[in-house]
Amino acid sequence: MESTLMEHRSNTSWVEGAIGAVKAITFICDVITYPVYLLLQRPWEKRRLSSKQKGKVIASDQKSLTVRTVALPQENHTLLIKNEIDTMEKVIRYVVKKYGEKKCLGTRQILAEEDEEQPDGRIFKKYKMGDYLWTSFTETDAIATNFGKGLLALGQERLKNVVIFGETRAQWFIAAQGCFKQNFPVVTIYATLGEDAIAHGINETEVTFVITTHELLPKFKTILKCTPKVKTIIYMEDQISETDTSGLREDVNVIAFKEVVKKGESLQIENSPPSATDTAIIMYTSGSTGVPKGVILTHENIVSTLKGFTDVVPTKPNDVYLAYLPLAHVFELLSEYMCLFSGIPIGYSTPLTMADTSSKIMRGTKGDASVLKPSIITAVPLILDRIYKGINDKLDHGSPMKKSLFYFAFNYKKKWMRKGFTTPLIDSLIFCHVKQALGGRVRMIVSGGAPLSPDTHEFIRICLCNTVVQGYGLTETCAAAVVMDINDMTMGRAGSPLTVCDVRLTDWDEGNYKVTDKPYPRGEILIGGNNVSIGYYKLNEKTKEDFFVEDGQRWFRTGDIGEYHPDGVIRIIDRKKDLVKLQTGEYVSLGKVETQLKICPIVENICVYVDPRKDYSVALVVPNPVLLTEIGEKYGFDKNASVDKLCEDSRVEREVLHQIVLHGKKCKLQKFEIPANIKVCKEMWTPDMGLVTAAFKLKRKEIYERYQHDLNRMYAS
Numbered sequence: 001m002e003s004t005l006m007e008h009r010s011n012t013s014w015v016e017g018a019i020g021a022v023k024a025i026t027f028i029c030d031v032i033t034y035p036v037y038l039l040l041q042r043p044w045e046k047r048r049l050s051s052k053q054k055g056k057v058i059a060s061d062q063k064s065l066t067v068r069t070v071a072l073p074q075e076n077h078t079l080l081i082k083n084e085i086d087t088m089e090k091v092i093r094y095v096v097k098k099y100g101e102k103k104c105l106g107t108r109q110i111l112a113e114e115d116e117e118q119p120d121g122r123i124f125k126k127y128k129m130g131d132y133l134w135t136s137f138t139e140t141d142a143i144a145t146n147f148g149k150g151l152l153a154l155g156q157e158r159l160k161n162v163v164i165f166g167e168t169r170a171q172w173f174i175a176a177q178g179c180f181k182q183n184f185p186v187v188t189i190y191a192t193l194g195e196d197a198i199a200h201g202i203n204e205t206e207v208t209f210v211i212t213t214h215e216l217l218p219k220f221k222t223i224l225k226c227t228p229k230v231k232t233i234i235y236m237e238d239q240i241s242e243t244d245t246s247g248l249r250e251d252v253n254v255i256a257f258k259e260v261v262k263k264g265e266s267l268q269i270e271n272s273p274p275s276a277t278d279t280a281i282i283m284y285t286s287g288s289t290g291v292p293k294g295v296i297l298t299h300e301n302i303v304s305t306l307k308g309f310t311d312v313v314p315t316k317p318n319d320v321y322l323a324y325l326p327l328a329h330v331f332e333l334l335s336e337y338m339c340l341f342s343g344i345p346i347g348y349s350t351p352l353t354m355a356d357t358s359s360k361i362m363r364g365t366k367g368d369a370s371v372l373k374p375s376i377i378t379a380v381p382l383i384l385d386r387i388y389k390g391i392n393d394k395l396d397h398g399s400p401m402k403k404s405l406f407y408f409a410f411n412y413k414k415k416w417m418r419k420g421f422t423t424p425l426i427d428s429l430i431f432c433h434v435k436q437a438l439g440g441r442v443r444m445i446v447s448g449g450a451p452l453s454p455d456t457h458e459f460i461r462i463c464l465c466n467t468v469v470q471g472y473g474l475t476e477t478c479a480a481a482v483v484m485d486i487n488d489m490t491m492g493r494a495g496s497p498l499t500v501c502d503v504r505l506t507d508w509d510e511g512n513y514k515v516t517d518k519p520y521p522r523g524e525i526l527i528g529g530n531n532v533s534i535g536y537y538k539l540n541e542k543t544k545e546d547f548f549v550e551d552g553q554r555w556f557r558t559g560d561i562g563e564y565h566p567d568g569v570i571r572i573i574d575r576k577k578d579l580v581k582l583q584t585g586e587y588v589s590l591g592k593v594e595t596q597l598k599i600c601p602i603v604e605n606i607c608v609y610v611d612p613r614k615d616y617s618v619a620l621v622v623p624n625p626v627l628l629t630e631i632g633e634k635y636g637f638d639k640n641a642s643v644d645k646l647c648e649d650s651r652v653e654r655e656v657l658h659q660i661v662l663h664g665k666k667c668k669l670q671k672f673e674i675p676a677n678i679k680v681c682k683e684m685w686t687p688d689m690g691l692v693t694a695a696f697k698l699k700r701k702e703i704y705e706r707y708q709h710d711l712n713r714m715y716a717s
């Protein structure tokens with residue numbers, strides 16, 4: 001034992017000596033190169049742009065203040081106005097004329113699906129994949145036109161709703177364009193919703209036509225029993241497997257996507273374009289509470305948001321976009337239309353095939369990102385949190401030298417980035433390997449769907465991509481309302497209003513948030529502008545509750561709490577539904593606590609619960625299985641012990657709680673905010689289980705109902 005201890009000390013001394021030498025060399029290099037970098041990189045200019053005024057108060061009183069951006073419309077915004085583009089159909093017409101034969105939509109070729117034996121002897125199905133196959137803007141438009149005509153040939157009526165229920169892919173985007181050309185409102189339903197929610201969306205919108213995919217078609221063996229009005233199902237084919245259409249209701253016409261396009265080719269009829277006020281999309285939000293609501297988005301809503309989005313997300317001629325988030329989510333749909341208008345090729349992917357290490361990628365085959373080499377991607381915070389924890393986990397299991405070198409480089413780059421410098425040498429020596437996971441060319445990540453933790457934000461900026469832009473919006477505001485300025489070097493803030501809307505903060509007395517608060521005005525966020533939806537489908541009372549018109553401008557009450565900073569930027573600090581008052585009078589913000597604790601290494605996901613009759617919170621925790629196994633080994637479990645068995649052990653549970661408490665203190669959470677008791681959950685929370693939305697937001701009601709016994713037990717103990 002003594003010799004082992006001596007060896008450990010020797011290794012530690014060697015690593016410290018080596019890092020000391022690296023620091024010395026780096027210091028000398030800094031002294032020599034500083035004048036050069038100072039002149040070439042002009043960091044003072046970056047600091048000036050970061051601190052510039054981004055918004056201003058245009059109206060205020062004792063109960064509210066209204067903020068507007070100081071930015072001016074940029075080139076693409078001006079082009080949309082100049083060319084009188086106010087519908088999605090006009091967007092399509094414009095880009096086809098402008099970009100013609102340029103690459104538009106790309107789909108990765110699947111050559112075969114083969115069995116692959118894993119190191120533990122298990123057999124998994126894996127894809128052998130080829131290159132991306134592309135359609136040009138002209139070809140994409142022709143397919144979309146013929147698909148829309150094909151729907152007419154099959155009996156679809158104009159102004160009647162069509163459901164698209166499918167995973168993100170080129171045909172989804174083409175189908176939507178085809179519908180816009182003929183003025184068929186598109187009803188989008190998340191592919192991960194439960195069958196009851198799917199049937200609800202289909203029945204409420206009274207559709208007779210449903211567009212789905214090869215993978216999801218089997219769901220309709222059950223769903224069709226509850227959706228009597230559906231008469232036609234169109235499915236997008238699989239690349240390598242025949243689609244089984246048996247077992248569906250006999251009176252339903254089931255037809256392949258390509259067959260619909262063929263029918264449209266022979267139909268001699270003009271398109272019937274929509275007007276700006278026509279409904280483009282009825283988007284069913286997966287909803288963190290209750291039954292999914294259909295948000296009505298007009299063509300004007302979407303084009304208006306597109307104008308504002310192009311102002312804050314600058315593109316370059318050689319950009320390539322990686323698409324994998326659900327197109328049924330307005331954030332992804334808007335991002336793809338932004339690319340379309342800028343002439344940026346869109347390559348489609350899935351979480352199962354994105355990286356070289358993804359679960360469906362065969363050994364020796366590259367993931368989609370490695371082949372496509374995108375420069376722009378969108379992400380939700382959960383994905384970025386997982387990348388953050390994945391890198392840290394890999395370092396923890398690597399050599400002490402590698403770990404020490406990485407964190408030296410990390411802290412070195414952080415120091416210089418905060419001063420306005422880039423670090424090309426460190427990037428090429430250390431962080432280039434991390435960047436290769438997404439193809440090595442990513443220059444911008446746009447994050448939305450939920451607040452991004454400042455720690456994750458900074459970590460991703462340093463390790464993966466210097467420009468990480470986050471924004472804030474809702475389906476009811478067409479995804480975007482405020483977005484970070486591209487030059488803003490701060491973390492943890494949502495940004496300033498888009499050029500197409502205003503943001504208002506109003507007092508929320510119950511939560512003690514007021515616009516007279518110091519140092520920053522605080523209150524519920526209201527959004528007003530042409531990007532605001534006209535309301536909820538067939539929910540008049542809910543529409544009246546959440547929407548209103550003032551001086552000709554439409555406003556939406558978000559339920560989120562923000563604070564206004566002097567440079568015109570909004571920070572999201574709370575949500576009305578997430579704020580719970582303890583017996584002692586303190587408020588616990590469930591979302592805020594969860595955002596901080598999600599980046600604890602042992603936590604894969606977490607849901608905090610507060611009983612208002614108590615003076616502390618508890619939490620349901622989905623653990624990181626690898627780290628859970630390590631904890632189990634510490635208490636005598638075999639390394640192959642099941643997650644179920646580990647979750648049931650009280651010693652393991654106490655250790656998980658201990659790590660969460662330490663992390664909470666590190667994040668400066670108050671004692672009453674840190675869970676006093678936890679339940680380690682066996683199941684991974686997925687949209688299929690109905691416990692999280694498609695954007696991986698927690699569905700609290702469903703989670704609390706599922707674990708009610710455990711919540712009672714935690715408080716009883």
